[in-house]
Amino acid sequence: MLRALLLAFALVLCLCMPAGPARAQDQDLQTILQTQAEEVASPGRQSVGTLIEALTASGLPSVPLFLERWADRGVYQRSSDGLFYFAEKQGDDYALSDIASGAPAGTAPGSEMTQIRPNGGVRRVIATALVQFQLSDPDITRRSAALDAIARSPEPDQLEPLRNSIAGETDPELLARKERLAGMLAARFGDTADERIAAIEALSGALSVDVRAVLNQILTTKPGVATALPENANIARTLTPGKDLTEDEAYARLVEAGLAPAIWSRDQIKAALTENIADGAVGGVPLGQLVSEDGRDRAYAALAAAGTVPPLVTKADEATAVSAHVFYEEYDETDASITSAAREALDEVETRVFFNQMLDLGLDALSLASIYFLAAIGLAITFGVMGVINMAHGEFIMMGAYTGYVVQQIIPDYTVSIIVALPLAFAVTFGAGVAMERLVIRWLYHRPLETLLATFGISIALQQLAKNIFGTQARPLTSPSWLDGAWVLNDVVGIANIRIAIFVLALIFLGLILFVLNKTRLGLEVRAVTQNPGMAASMGINPDKINMLTFGLGSGIAGIAGVAIGLYAKVTSEMGADYIVQSFMTVVVGGVGNVWGTLAGAGLIGILQKGIEYFNPSNTLAAQTYMILFIILFIQFRPKGIVALKGRAAGD
């Protein structure tokens, strides 16, 4: 008996033991589907949930693929036996493949196969169910794509699968993204208020745009109006008519809420009057008197008294109606503790964003300053040190940029071509500068105003010449690929690599010029000639030669600046003219005759322009206008610039 019992037990065990695990394998995908074949074939948005739950609970590896195909209308039912297959049309027939293994399962005539077409609502349900599979998909790009999809359109029911997938994530970068996203979803869709508040507080340390978006979505408000503040509403703030919103706006809200009759506009009054013209008069008021608002009001009042039109809402009516109501903004989120937590978090985030924006603005200003510095440093030598007004300086910048362009046409490699272009641009503009000094400027050293005019003549001739040679359209000067992209610190602070390169170039030139002027024989002679050419000549310095070299040096640097500016802006025949006034401003503001002054001038102008742009970002024209006005005023108070020379070096 005992043996029989044991045997029976063993038998049961034998039957059951494999039965447990075998059930999942035995009961394959097709079987599960067949149990609810009706639902698979024509799923409904409400009812499909149980089926999908059964599928996901089965843990079968083929489920995700099936769900995908199902949603994409790739699943067909064979009418002969009711089995489901993946099918693809081949001529008139369908090539079938097994839904579990994907193995080919023969063909079937078109008449036998029915395509299953889940509607949009069902597809969304399927997509949500798919997220958890995709989030733990072995393929990293698919996991990443799933995260992108969630970030794009966050849904409450994505939170659970997202959290579940965190544990199994192996890639550290994706893990961080998942945790971040889970935090943001929890802040918006968490189950309990405490959970949400905790998630919101965790967000306050962040800086990125999407975190701000999440917080702002929690804090969305809707306008409200009532006779008294509602008790149970989560009020963001109450609005005082006349202060937070105008009387007319307040009244418009009343009208919108159906609490007051609409105000008739002048056009509507006019239309009503037009409709009621009788015998050359409206309401007894002759047409001739309707040329004033007053006459029209009288005519309308007459019509209203006769009952043909509704009475006009007067200013007094408007004021009474407005004062009888309270206006407020109400949070869409009803829980006050959540909104106040979100408000606090947002304030904290925005403070950090503000400081980072300032940092970013500082970087922008620095970059602009270095561009101005590059454009002006050549002038600082020719104008600042030699006192020669060179209106063609901008055209030397243009020449340098076109040199770079031509070199790029010959040498296709961008890195090599830039390395060739920089010294070549220097050589070309050095030559042009020396030629100009020899031919024109040296005859005019004692007539500075005429230097201005003569160099201006050269400037228009060079500009037109460039237009004739290169055409009017902008030419590209492409930077090497290693200068593409940007150095990004965080979501707010970032700067393009090319701007960093220009900054570095500006620093190099600052150092180079300081070295040449202060530490070399040439610099000594330049300073001597500029301070007192007669005395310098009697000391054995040849002023002609020094002037020529100095002018060439200043022009050559303009050429290099041209290559740098061309990399960052387009190369046109007018690009020099765009910089010339600002360059002179930079030198004058900084203080003539001093390289440090030019640096200070460029810094001031860069910071100023970016600062003004910050307050009015849509209007760079206004920023430039105000900057120039500021400079004009600045020169009133410091005519000699920021760094004014003193003593004998100041000259006259």
Added chain:
Amino acid sequence: MNGSFLSQNRSVFWFLLSLAVFVLIVTVLSEATGNGMISTSFVKTLGKTLCLMLVAIAMDVVWGYTGILSLGHMAFFGLGGYMIGMWLMYARIEIIITESLRAAAIPPTPEEIHDAIGTQIFGVVGSSDFPPIWIFAHSFWLQIAMVVLVPGLLALVFGWLAFRSRVTGVYLSILTQAMTLALSLYLFQNESGLRGNNGLSGLQNLPGLDAVPQAQISIAFFWASAVALGAGYVLFAWVVSGKMGSVIRGIRDNESRVRFLGYHVESYKLFVFTLTGIVAGIAGALYYPQAGIINPNEIAPIASIYLAVWVAIGGRGRLYGAALGAAFVSLLSSWFTSGGAPNIPLGFYTIQWTDWWLVLLGVSFVAVTLLAPKGIGGLFDLIATRGSAEGGEKK
């Protein structure tokens, strides 16, 4: 005094005489008198040239006589144009709107007309409200006052700031250029209230004079420009003669020395700067109704530099030189750029003057500065009688 200043400037008589003869000839030959040997558009070009000559002699007084190389006088010129353009546009559109609303069942109120004009004028910059600067636009006389006041006040304030801090020489030139740049950049904005880069247009149509043919209007403007030029010439001839003329020439040659002699240099400079600014504004107010359109490009710094080019080529320090220079270069420029000049085929390359004119102008400008600082006016020295009291530049 009157006799003495005219005897000091014999060129006044000759200038007025030749101007009168010129005006008579053009009038007789124009379409307005039925002759038609000079087309209406060319009459307009000549009328515009007279306005440019007027602003050029103003520039000559401020630069050639006082030594202030202003690169901002075309900004005053443009401002004058804008001021008259505001009235022209407002008044013409007012007439059109009133006409079109006449058919309405209920006669329009003044507010409705005003609003409709605003929509018509500012629709192009996406607005319909009149900016505050248009408050006088409805009145011809008030706006005429603006033609004088706006450039005059700008010149006064700017000049006062610049001269009192003793900004001189090239610094002042750069400063005036900055002012011009700031003004044109400001006007380029749609928010400036002057229709941004669209500018003001349709100025050739005078309000209420639609029935009058353009041939006659152009002659009327030509006459007005000639009268203004003649009056301006006499005015500036008076300014640059007598004691005043001596002082400002002294300022040009050695400012410090004049100051040490006890003259208040800043006041003289400010007077000249403001007066010439006003005359430039008036010249602009006569120029732009003939041009038909004004936009911020007209005020760009390059325009003022061209003005200096004309004066330099014509010859600084003599009024007729500046006037001739402006006429010569601007007419030559329109001849070259409109394709009037024959192209020069070189076999391998054809020189098209529309492309090469600016190169030629630039190079000849350098040549004039280097080789002939007295400009075209210097030619008159060769034929001038021995006892001429004309100042000229003695540098």
